[in-house]
Amino acid sequence: MDIADFFDTFFEEAEELLADMEQHLLELDVDDPDSEQLNAIFRAAHSIKGGAGTFGLSVLQKTTHILENLLDYARKGELTLRADLVDTFLEAKDIMHEQLNAYRNEEEPDRETYERICQTLQQIALEEIGTSLEVAADTAPMTSAPAPTEEAPAEAAPVKEEAAATTAAGHLKVALINVDEKDRILLVEELEQLGDIQSQSGDDKRYEVTLSGSVSAEDIEAVMCFIIEPDQIDIQQVAGDDASASAPSPAAAPAEEKAPAEPQKAPADTKASAPDKAAAGDEPAKGKAKKASAESSSIRVSVDKVDQIINLVGELIITQSMLDQTVSDLDDQSIGNSSLQNGMSLLQRNARDLQESVMSIRMIPMEFVFSRFPRVVRDTAGKLGKEIELVTEGKSTELDKSLVERITDPLTHLVRNSLDHGIEMPDVRESIGKPRTGKLTLSARHQGGNILIEVRDDGAGLDRDRLLAKARDNGLNVSDTMTDEDVFQLIFAPGFSTANEVTDVSGRGVGMDVVKRNIQGMGGRVEIQSKKGEGTITSIVLPLTLAILDGMSIKVGSETFILPLSTVLESLQPDKDDMYAMAGDDVVLKVRDEYLPVIAIHEVLDVEDAITDPTKSIAVIVQGEGRRYAMLVDELIGQQQVVVKNLEDNYRKVPGISAATILGDGSVALILDISGLHRLNRAKKEAGKPANTQTMSFYKESEPS
Structure with a gap:
């Protein structure tokens, strides 16, 4: 699967989230703001920030992160809303939209506009709340970094020092283990964008690529994990034969050095994927050929049109059932007609085939959902100081597109909850005889007419007594005679959280109640099984389609x-x-x-x-x-x-x-x-x-x- 497909999905979702944010901001009553609207605006910003960070769109990520922090103060009541503040939020939304379009067109967002809106939002925080807003750090090497400014001269320096250290140390040997030819070709192309390939050889079992340049092993792994599993990558550092051979190529040079050198270069001379812009070099033909091939084999159709076809096919099935009932009644009256019966049988078969074909248009593999989580798990584990191994199962299992879009956020909440509350710290795990590295498994499989999605961890499990005590503190009606299943469901109560302190990962007491409400809104249910000391399994059961x-x-x-x-x-x-x-x-x-x-x-x-x-x-x-x-x-x-x-x-x-x-x-x-x-x-x-x-x-x- 071409990694550009994931960018297209992100761009579409971000467009929808920005539209929702604008609508809620316009409808917001500043004198009596609705908490659900404020939460919806915050969640939209949070989702865009997470996706931008995953794909290395650093300017969009930083802008959204500052806005998200300010929105968090607003929804907690610490920032009193006014009409002029809402106008500023709308301006920030417009700038985020411009940044999104810039990345979509393989261009860098306007630096001056970015700095201006960030300064405005920071000024609001200082004047209204008396605090400075946190700015997100760069999260991925997949896009060119912003040019240095007077406000942040130290930001580029560590990057150059790290690159120099990597270059001086020699080459990196990247081994692709048990990777089929199709994925291997794609991965080698991605490696070409990260550095200079010195040599490559091997077979499907183990294919080795020697790479020189300023890229680090962590950066390579972050890119590769979107296509293959972490255990299919082995990266080792080897001594370079010639120091000059390891110098960064122009294609891999930092953007702040490349931009002055090539001011006349048109955006069209880049590869089809926005995050590859900084490393596109002089190979636009390959990207264009791949893009043209993809366009010739597919067509983009509005979801509304597909829904209209599905609805009409449904009406056709109903009509066919009516005719079938009529023919059955005629047969009961001994006025059978073999030609009519054969025609009805053929109509029934064709109608069923048509229905299945139309429904399959909306079916998308769970890979589109699961592919977002390697970076989520990595970043979250890093913030928590935990060692986590992510395992995915059933990525080819298909689900209706509308459900895929709606299940991503609930699944993200469940994953972060398992990482924060479920899996213990490495030292704690080691002290009780567990491996230091915790295991988080995402799986999907068909179960009858449903799809079963599970989030499994091998952590501490849920503590029944602690949940009951927290529920009583929150004023919930609970008793010691409740079943374990009912007690575990308490974590989905509004405002319920067992976190000792609020962090950027959890602790605010929002999210899990939204998870359950959203899943039930999709006609599904969420179940929890847990054993203290052994781990927790959270199961989501959804219909394959709602039609x-x-x-x-x-x-x-x-x-x-x-x-x-x-x-x-x-x-x-x-x-x-x-x-x-x-x-x-x-x-x-x-x-x-x-x-x-x-x-x-x-x-x-x-x-x-x-x-x-x-x-x-x-x-x-x-x-x-x-x-x-x-x-x-x-x-x-x-x-x-x-x-x-x-x-x-x-x-x-x-x-x-x-x-x-x-x-x-x-x-x-x-x-x-x-x-x-x-x-x-x-x-x-x-x-x-x-x-x-x-x-x-x-x-x-x-x-x-």
Whole structure:
């Protein structure tokens, strides 16, 4: 995969974040600012800063970092907002947009504008808060550094000294281990941009490249880790045969020296990737050829257009189901027509193929998400003084583009949380018999109609007693009898944090509640498993797409409902001897020594003419938010793929219902929300609604042992 693809993704996301920031700033009421809006503005700046740092866009990163710090004071109430301050924030946003466009066009952002806005923001901090804002340091060698100024003359000096030290020490031998030919060619091209290649040889098992120049081993590894794993890189320092051969080439020279030497060079004479500008040298043809090849094999289409096609295909599937139902009715009346039946079978097959093809357009490999984390883990671990090994699994697993974009921020919060709170300091790990280097694993795999994304660490695990104590301090309603699962879910409560002090990594008590809310908004759930001293597994379960759903059609009374097939485990005929009445009208069903809460759908949703005798009903065992339930239904109709229609957009939010669909006969069927039904069932009982006495008479009065 060409690394330029990742830049395109960042540029698109940054454009959207800047647009959101502007909208929130324009809508902000300075006399009574909305905290959610301030948090949204802050998160947008934070996300842009992180991406800019990852790709080495230093000017954009520094500008955004200063603005982010000022926004943090505003959202904490330490900076009183005024109209003129909002105007300054909007000006900063415009300058960030100009910087983004400069990098997109392979140019350097305007230095004078950058210095002016930074000075303005610093002045606001000094006058309004009485403090100076922190400025982010350069995070990557992948773009040219800013020219030295009177305010920061010392910034360039250490870079030159480090380069000289590297040059004097000799060459670097970079070994690529178990890298296929396609990736190897790409990596060698990237190495050409970092220094002068003296020699190269080897095979797919081990390919060695000898490099001279001012680049360090850490810089090479930072670039390579976007394409291959850290354990596929071996970098060693070797003595140079000639000191002059190790001198930095013009292509690798610092930007502050190169800019005066080539003021007449046009931006067009650079390679296609912005971060490679400083090292492009005199090889524009190769970059242009690669870019032209990529353009000839792909086409950029607006997501709105793709969504419109998906919606029309969904309508086509509904129409096909209606026709299929009509043909089935004709066949039942013995007016069968073989040509009509064959035509319908062909239409059904083609419609399904069309649907799958259109849906695949929006599917993106998880590699686009996982590729962002080597640098995140490296930088965060460095700030925390920890040694971390990142392992990724299932990078080829595909997910809908809309979900990929929305899962990145929640996943980043979970990764930073594991690094900060989960994995111990190296000395602590060593003292308890663990390796000094902690292990963080990101994995993705398909699970039925869902995708399962896991963040696993081998750290200290969650401390149940500490979580309960912190919850009580925060005024949360907790008890010692809570299950471990319920206790672990406390970390997602708003404002909940176990950090001893606030850092730039964690401790503010924001983020984890947003993580859970965002994941639930995508139709997913988040689960936590942890064992003290051994580590924590945070699992995110998401549907592959929000447009199509594999469902189980069920009948309750005269109503037809859809259960998401991914939640259905099994179905069985309840036995009277296995059902027990509990205190508070609760009912449980014993299934293989496990007692499952019973949810009678006809009672929860007030469906008339339904079967009330549980022994004549069917118990469908389902799972939601990590818990299992037994749902009583009248009949199982069958499995089918349905087109999901958002109920909130077309009607309103209904408790216990997640969405709706249109069946083959044209009728509307509601898609049930498992966890929502359980909460609705509990709410009705707590409200004192009398239980169905006819149904309750079938249950045993004794409680299970």
